Amino acid sequence: MNSRTILILILSVLLGCVFISSAVAQQDGYPRYTPERVERKTEAGDDGKLKWAKYEAEKCRGCSGTGKTKCKACERLFDEAGCPDCKRKEKREIVCRTCIGDGSLPDPLKKVHCPGCSGAAFLLCTVCNGGGKIRVDKAKRLSACPACRGDGAFPCKGCGGKRHVSGAALKPSLATADDTKKIKRALDVTEKMLKELGRFQPKGGDKGRKEAKALAKILKSGAKTHPAFKGLEKQVGKYMGKIFAGKQFVGAAEHESLAMERLKASAEYYLKMQKRMLELTLKRVEANAKIAAENGGK
């Protein structure tokens, strides 16, 4: 091993440390709502049955309702690096991740954070931490990241860049579904995915490729119920293939596990939000069935 290689390895370890300490707890560093506490009120309609009340959400605490927030990716990047989020524009402003730019949490019956990118529109390159560049030669020279080739990220195929998706594919829609069986089936799929994701603890390194396949399999298992997973399930292999291009760096296993952890966290947030909405939907439909029974099936 020559001295230059050693230097690259040391520097990548340093970069890796900064990244991991700031990103593991809260994946992308932005606050999120607690799905279990999200409310969606009902009211009695003219026919006496419960329907969803008009959606009213409080101002987003992440951006005070402006829909914009300060880029956090830049805080951990060196000055010469790029940024896939704010592009290093003067104000370093980005679309608020907490509310996806709406200024308040969007109606979760209709619009949910993308289960792939969590509202970023891209999957981050964890090899360069999004900077697109890796520093070599005693910090004098920068070279393009071998994984993302300088882009710092990869466009998300879960939402196609929209940052949000529409949620469970119930007919006619999640907001108007009234078939108890179908709602329960969607809930089962959602809970099963959450269980499997809970057990999925990626380590990267030697196990990386096997883990990427396992993650794709979990996402595929819910693709019928949650169409956003269709594109994502296919993207996991390609995305991780790029991340594996950073194998020669020390810290590669962490970069790999972090890439999978981020996908896991995004999928979990989406699924928890869906679980909550499906449970509320079931409650509404079951209450209506009771009302109908009391009225003699009218």
Ligand SMILES: [Zn+2]
């Ligand atoms: Zn916001």
Ligand SMILES: [Zn+2]
């Ligand atoms: Zn930035």
Ligand SMILES: [Zn+2]
């Ligand atoms: Zn990169």
Ligand SMILES: [Zn+2]
């Ligand atoms: Zn997305």
